Amino acid sequence: MTGDILRILLLLLQLGFVALLYLLLMRFAGSLLKDLRSAEQAQIASRSGIGRLSVLESPEDEPPAGTTIALGPINSIGRNVNNTIYVEDDFVSTNHAMLTFRGRSWFIEDQGSTNGTYVNGHRIERPVALSFGDELTIGRVRMRLDR
């Protein structure tokens, strides 16, 4: 008799254990769904850009270090204020480099600057394709291409 009661109680606890596993799984599913919905909205709101430049180091503070510059498809970089990205630094040429988005990738091209354009520490000789995360050095200004 007591054995039967024990068996029933055990069965109930056992069922509770499996039920709890599935409760957890349902909660996971709920969190995943909620997250997908909010991610969708966030994407519509903000992720229309094709990339941005994070300024890592800028001795003259123009552009200020720590800021992020949103990029259009064609960006000229130089010490002339008419450039898309205006850089105040004695080692930067008037029209220093062009940063362009073509097809699916970003490209950087030096515009015959005096001190050159560097990608991940290497001076570039011709237009170079960039990956997100690459570091760009123009004069004494260091920037990183981000998504």
Add this chain to the structure above:
Amino acid sequence: MRIAWRGAELRLLLPIIVLVPLGFAVTHIALSGMFEPGPMELAIGYVAIIVGAHFLLVAFGHRGDQLLLPAVGAMGAVGIVMLNRLPQDLAGTSALGIELGMAATQLLWFAVGMVAMVAVAVGLRDDGILRHYKYSWAAIGILLLAATVVFGYEVNGARLWIDLGPVSVQPGEILKIVLVIFIAAYLAETRTLLTSARLRIGPISVPPLPYFLPMLALFGIVMLIVVRLNDLGTALLFFGTFLIMLFVATGRRSYVLIGLVLFAAGFYVAYQLFGHVQARVDVWLDPFADPLGAGFQPVRALYAFGRGGVFGEGLGQGLVTLGGNLTIPFVHTDFIFTAVAEELGLLGAFALLGFAAVLVFRGLRIAALARDDFSGLLAVGLTASLGLQTLIIIGGNTKLIPLTGITLPFVSYGGSSILASSIMVGLLLSISHRTAVGADVEPEA
């Protein structure tokens, strides 16, 4: 700094707080026949470790993914309940005069793993150390392998273990992480070159060899040594992870095709050359040809799946013993999934797969949202590695593919495995943290 409370994470951890003690109680009642909860130290210890990891992340202001820790906690919960149910003398440690049973040892490793996970998740503010020293990482990997070849000793026909006094470690587990870091760094750098190649032979475009060679060479060395160490599961895991990362980096189907052909050729050669491989395949094709000898493992496992059925035999009520010994060999490591399927049935096994799926889903999401190519590829590689490892061992258990001895992440008994998997999740957390922090910096117009 803004405090992130990680409420979603805590909410998901709540069921685990009840789940583990309940599993321990059911096991105790079934095994003892008395209606009492039984010893709860290990269950409480496990819950404390997982919840502790959560509060550590909160304390450090971590803003990364909130579903990874609960997924890990859920897989580990099923694991610790199963390990507690098995005879405690299957494995364990006796170091410094302290004797620890199997579940207690596992718990200890979980504590170490969670500390490592939080340390990586919080400490790695910048991925430069991973990205810029990629050849150093590759060198460390090669050294680890060489050490295994020289100092390693064999367990079950595969030479994987190094004896370090009180503990034995499996360098292959750490090698897994180092290799993913190297491949991610290398692919992030050469990705554009690899995709812009226009060398074509018929319908297949061929990768430009010079950019490819360093990676192929490293990979060849790794495969060679892994095959020499007779560790086929790890070889399959490395190769699969590598192909997935290559495909994600380049988007070229032809590379995957070439990889698969290479794999098929390599496998055929290995089958012809090594008795070890031949035996595995023969047993896989027909385990009932020699049910008491070579086919013993898979036959016992298949029977266990059958006994479990949909609802399972119940915790502590399955797992047939023969003369006091469990009939499924390596039930605490390679065949833990079989034990889960027998005692918790198809339902329990599915739940476990579901938790693993959550882990993979979140890993891929972290990869998709990552702010640079290296972080994205790293996340893909880590996720692929964890996911493939789960698939390979479950496929082996269920006789879908030939059985290879690797662990089920966070579920199987084994310190090296838990530590390595925890570090991998820690890396994923740190990537998602950087994404979250980066999104706060508003772009200037």
